[in-house]
Amino acid sequence: MTTPQRVDADLGWALGRVTRAHLRTAQEVVSGLPGGPRGYQVLAAANDGEVTTQLAIARMLGVDRTVMTYLLDELEGAGLVERRPDPADRRARRVVLTATGRERLCDLDRRLREAEERLLAPLEPAERDTLRELLRRLATGAAHDGASACQVAEEIGTGDC
Amino acid sequence: MTTPQRVDADLGWALGRVTRAHLRTAQEVVSGLPGGPRGYQVLAAANDGEVTTQLAIARMLGVDRTVMTYLLDELEGAGLVERRPDPADRRARRVVLTATGRERLCDLDRRLREAEERLLAPLEPAERDTLRELLRRLATGAAHDGASACQVAEEIGTGDC
DNA sequence: CTAGATGTTCTGCTCAGCAGACTATCTTGT
């Protein structure tokens, strides 16, 4: 004899609402960037050299590979990234940021951070960190996604602003 | 002089991955239910009598009102909900669960709970509660959504299984 | 060297869901 869950006890519901809210604010910040919020994520992924090929980035971001193609077309058209042949595998393309791309990324990064803080405003500072950390662990380690890399967060020094 | 964020430090990225992962598992559980995961959420929302009209439910779930129409068409066609005229406002329809709907909801509830636990497996039990709680607070109180009800979680006794 | 797997691109298409109009009803001001 159990009592059915209230809607607002449903993880999916909360997840959906928060994600939508975040997406909406992010959309404002990245307005003008080709590909919208995902364009930003592509830049971010390409920037830390861990995943470089189109497919790897696509998997990490959860987008279809065919979508990745025109996403990159637009970003490349805007002069933010370049497709370079992968020296190790001539089928693959390495996605690397241009100087403009790196600048743009840094700028977006800062503005998105601010937006995130606004989104998380109702939580205490310590709670915000907790939330970030828990989500990060779920997203990296947990995702039954096939592409679960389970990467440890290491210090990297590439391309500071 | 800041260093650009790593992808996996991005809240949007983590949120997206976790949401997608959750959606995928949820999809399996509710396979066969009209409207998929959102069909479930409609049932859940209609079940606790706080929000009953179509529009209110639509706003709470973040779906367009025109979408709500055919969502309910399907659920009604499956005999899970009924549209009743709202005695207080003859424009509005009250969405109420049928007996079958309530049974189905209880069953789905249980199975979704299990799925959620699997999703949250990489976290400690205490951490899972923390995550749920933080997300819930963001979703209810925080959402700059217009429909931020800021409801206190009160005990309700309606319709246990 | 063949057979199959993998990375990328292109074409075609489907379908989810928005905009906009329409009806019925509620609300507010005078």
Next chain:
DNA sequence: ACAAGATAGTCTGCTGAGCAGAACATCTAG
């Protein structure tokens, strides 16, 4: 009481995001 505007629900039409599938190049294994 009535006009004017807001709101709940429904229906129609359309757009476009993104998937399936094939094509092509290249890698890997046997």
